[in-house]
Amino acid sequence: MFSCLTLFPVDPFVCTTQAIADIVIHVLLSYPLSMDPFVCTTQAIADIVIHVLLSYPLSMDPFVCTTQAIADIVILVDGSWSIGRINFRLVRMFLENLVNAFSVGMDQTRIDAVLDAVKNLPYKGGNTLTDGKSQDDVIPPAQSLRDAGVELFAVGVKNADENELRAIASEPDHTHVYNVADFSIMSSIIEGLTKIVCERVEEQDKEIKGESAEQETRGAPQDLVISEVTARSFRVSWSHAPGSVEKYRVVYYPATQGGRPEESVVDGTENSVVVQNLNSLTEYQLAVFAVYTSSASEALRGSETTLALPMVNGLELYDVTHNTMRARWSGVQGVSGYTVLYAPLTEDGASDEKEVSDAVTDLELGALTPATEYTVTVYAMYGEEASDPMTNQETTLPLSPPKNLVFSEVDHNSAKLSWEAASRKVTGYRIMYVKTGGRQTNEVEVGPVTSWTLNDLTSVMEYEVAIFGIYNEGQSEAISGMFTTDPVPGPVDLQASEVTTESFRVSWGHSVPGIVLYKLTWASYDGEDTKEVIARGACAEERRGSWGGGGAAGRGVRAVGGPGGGRGGGAGEVAGGVGVRGGVSFSFVSSRPSGCASSPEARARACAPSARREDARRH
Known part of the structure; x- marks a missing residue:
């Protein structure tokens, strides 16, 4: 809560709804009758309350920053519609108190939003929601400012996102992040905020003034070397910077637009670090900074491109049957699993996919079409990222036909056919026979037998016979042969x-x-x-x-x-x-x-x- 004052005594009191009401009633009763009648609206009451609050003499002397250091302080203010006009006046009051704590001038601390400008700061409205959660990504611009040496303070009101405030502000959080429950109590953080800002201005001024004396013992690291490059990491090495280096900061980010910077920090006695969790086949920009007690060096810069992810090799297709084949390959270290794609080389052939763990390097592919060429492709998986493919091709066997066709017991009107079984998976046979040179083909389907007698034949006639094996997957190639019937026996x-x-x-x-x-x-x-x-x-x-x-x-x-x-x-x-x-x-x-x-x-x-x-x- 903040203090406010009635128009009667000058003692501070707690600003409650009743206190504000007393103020309003007193003003209304004191309103001159000769003037235009007063219209009591919400805006009029707000104007009265804010006028009283701004006119109230603080019970304690406000903090004033007396440093002789020169600093540029930039204030970014939310003027979106979500603030509201009444709350925006409270924001302007907050800014006035903040500006009053510093001596403003060309040779002193310069605040872009100076006192007169603050008093006349317009309320424009818009969609920036810094009182809640931002509609865009605040991290990249905040990081860019920090990288440029700008120290950031974040002040949130009401529903501000704490995590987002911390992401914007410089470290440490307890001195650079402020969050208040309501606009009406923003003045409660004025003193603490102005003291911290004043202290940081003095500290930076000392760091700047002391830099020239220490320049001979400070400098950037040299001789950048990038080695041990893999698909997901590489090692960054450098020669030590002069002087007493506290630590080294290695900043890296993808060279493509929008890449988010990451960093690794090592002790000042180290001169290399392995950067990990990178994307494969990606160019990275790097910058190595030597960090001293009160400053950081210029960057030692370079770039490197990661390798492709290790891929499967030694893909072999074996144990091929008419409807299955096996695939095996050499395992790859560090994979999360493998994805196997296989498809027939036909226009309408649909592909199938199998995903297996990193422990599986031998797999049976089933439900294939006989006598069909297949393409089999294996990817090594690294989480959601896949390696380049390894591909091989193989053709399934045709369905096994029957074997060793034999003709026996041939007479003038019949003949017996015998053969060896095609396979244990055969469901039957199709027998087709025709007179040599004839046009009409006769056909009969039989079960999984190995012999059959043809009757009602013509005597002294040559016949051509073909026998096909029938499977669930289709029909095999045929085994064929010929025989001639005998004449009709004489009396x-x-x-x-x-x-x-x-x-x-x-x-x-x-x-x-x-x-x-x-x-x-x-x-x-x-x-x-x-x-x-x-x-x-x-x-x-x-x-x-x-x-x-x-x-x-x-x-x-x-x-x-x-x-x-x-x-x-x-x-x-x-x-x-x-x-x-x-x-x-x-x-x-x-x-x-x-x-x-x-x-x-x-x-x-x-x-x-x-x-x-x-x-x-x-x-």
């Missing part, structure tokens, strides 16, 4: 019996089931005429007439297969007389019919071709 046990001058009986046995038709052909020995007849497959014998007096020779019986027996294919044949492949030979001489022997005309009628053909049709 067996061909016999002739009941031979007369006009006919004979031919008998045979069935060789295989499924025969649809038999074709029987015969001719005379002299080969002048040949006859044939078609018999149903169910028949096992036929009786046929003969002609000519010299006898007949059987040419053969041919079996024609039905469905499953070779549609359009070759027929098996058994024959007598003439040697036909697979036939049984036979021959006989018929008894001469009397009609044919007694009369040439009768022989002609009996043995005419038309009669023979009709006889054949009847049978």
Whole structure:
């Protein structure tokens, strides 16, 4: 709280709401009636209170800085809208008391906001919020001022951010940072603040005056050397500065605009320091200062660029299957982990990512596509920062096809296929077969078996066969081969019996089931005429007439297969007389019919071709 005074006694009292009210009432009662009527507004009351407070004689003599030192003191005042006009008048009162504590003149302490200017300081408003938290970053400009040798004091009111005040002010905080709860009590820090400022003006004046006497024993460090450069650190070394150096300050910051300065401080007996926690591939500006008891030297300056982060090496892809592969690499010291990216080299191939700890340097990559080339990239991670990549490529294996295709038990209308299993992961097989040169392809899917019989084939026909392994991931390459079906087997046990001058009986046995038709052909020995007849497959014998007096020779019986027996294919044949492949030979001489022997005309009628053909049709 601060002291204030009524208009009656001159004793100080506590300025409370009641005290202010008493002042206002007294003024209103004393207001001359001849003057314009007084309008009681908040602004009018505030004017009265501030006038009384400014007119009140302090109960104690105020502190006055009597130093002969010369100093430039600059006051930065918040005039934003958040202050308010009433509070801004209290700020001006605070500044007046501050200025009154110093002797202002060209040869003495110069304050930019001098007394008359303070009294007329306008309230402009704006968005600067130094009574709370600043809307911009106050640290860089404050640091720049300190680096330039300016000593900073920070005064906050009401909701001021303590951390921000400390960041602005010079050290130590307890003498350079002030924070009051309300504008109305700002006068409570006037005396302490003016004493500290006065003392620092005197101390700096002594430091400046004593500098010329000590210049011969003071100077900047020399011979800047930067070594042991890594991605995150480097060592800064220098030759000692002359005189009694208390410590060295090494200031460093990224050369890019907006880089925040950092510093390392070492004892005056040291001449090197390792600067750490840097960014990789970044240029840094450096300045080394020798710090004496009351001053600091000029800077020894230089620059250095950090290296790239150590990257993974020795990336190897191995144990490749159709849907997996393993990746391994050499470990890197100081990493926080590794990131592995892998993607197929296809236009629509999506990439996958795995993050592992620093202890993992061998990893299986799964769910890959068969017969596909992949790019695998490994990054060494340093927190949120990644090294340059190490990349390798490998192609997954195709899905394993079946092996060793074998054809067996081939006959006129079927064949058995056998093969070795493709893999334990196969779910089945797709069998495709087609007549060589044909257009229609037949297809059948089977389970995880290793043999299958193809039926309903055509006899004496070449077939091409391809077998694919089926997996969850797709279809393998094919194993292929060719085979030819056999002819339809001919009849067996061909016999002739009941031979007369006009006919004979031919008998045979069935060789295989499924025969649809038999074709029987015969001719005379002299080969002048040949006859044939078609018999149903169910028949096992036929009786046929003969002609000519010299006898007949059987040419053969041919079996024609039905469905499953070779549609359009070759027929098996058994024959007598003439040697036909697979036939049984036979021959006989018929008894001469009397009609044919007694009369040439009768022989002609009996043995005419038309009669023979009709006889054949009847049978």
